[in-house]
Amino acid sequence: MPPPWVAYDEHPxxxxxxxxxxxxxxxxxxxxxxxxxxxxxxxxxxxxxxxxPHCWLAFLIEAVWGVDTFEERDKLGPYFERTAALGFxxxxxxxxxxxxxxxx
Numbered sequence: 893m894p895p896p897w898v899a900y901d902e903h904p905x906x907x908x909x910x911x912x913x914x915x916x917x918x919x920x921x922x923x924x925x926x927x928x929x930x931x932x933x934x935x936x937x938x939x940x941x942x943x944x945p946h947c948w949l950a951f952l953i954e955a956v957w958g959v960d961t962f963e964e965r966d967k968l969g970p971y972f973e974r975t976a977a978l979g980f981x982x983x984x985x986x987x988x989x990x991x992x993x994x995x996x
Contacts, residue, residue, distance in 0.1 A: 893920070893925075894942060895948075896914065904950070904990075932956060943980065946981045946985040946988070949975050949982075950986065952980060959971060
C-alpha cells in the first residue's frame with residue numbers, strides 16, 4: 893500500500909488529509925500499517941521503498957517508532973537524528989520543507 897505522499901502530492905498539514913479522498917487514504921493506510929506487524933527493520937525498508945519528502949519525516953517517526961509527534965513535538969530531536977542517520981534527512985530539512993512555498 894503506498895503511503896499518503898505517493899497517493900496525493902500534498903503538504904502533510906493540507907486540508908486534503910482532513911476530508912475526502914486524502915483522509916480516507918490515510919485512515920486505510922494506518923489500519924493496513926498496524927495489521928502488518930512489521931519489525932523496525934521492515935518499517936525502515938518500507939520507507940526506503942517509498943521515501944518521504946522531508947516535510948513528511950514526522951509521519952515516518954510516528955510510523956516507525958510509535959511516537960505521537962504532536963504530543964511529543966518538543967522531544968523529537970533524537971528521532972530526527974535517527975532519520976538523518978538512516979538517510980531520510982533530519983530536523984533542518986524537515987523544517988525547511990514544511991515552510992517551502994511550493995506547498996502553499
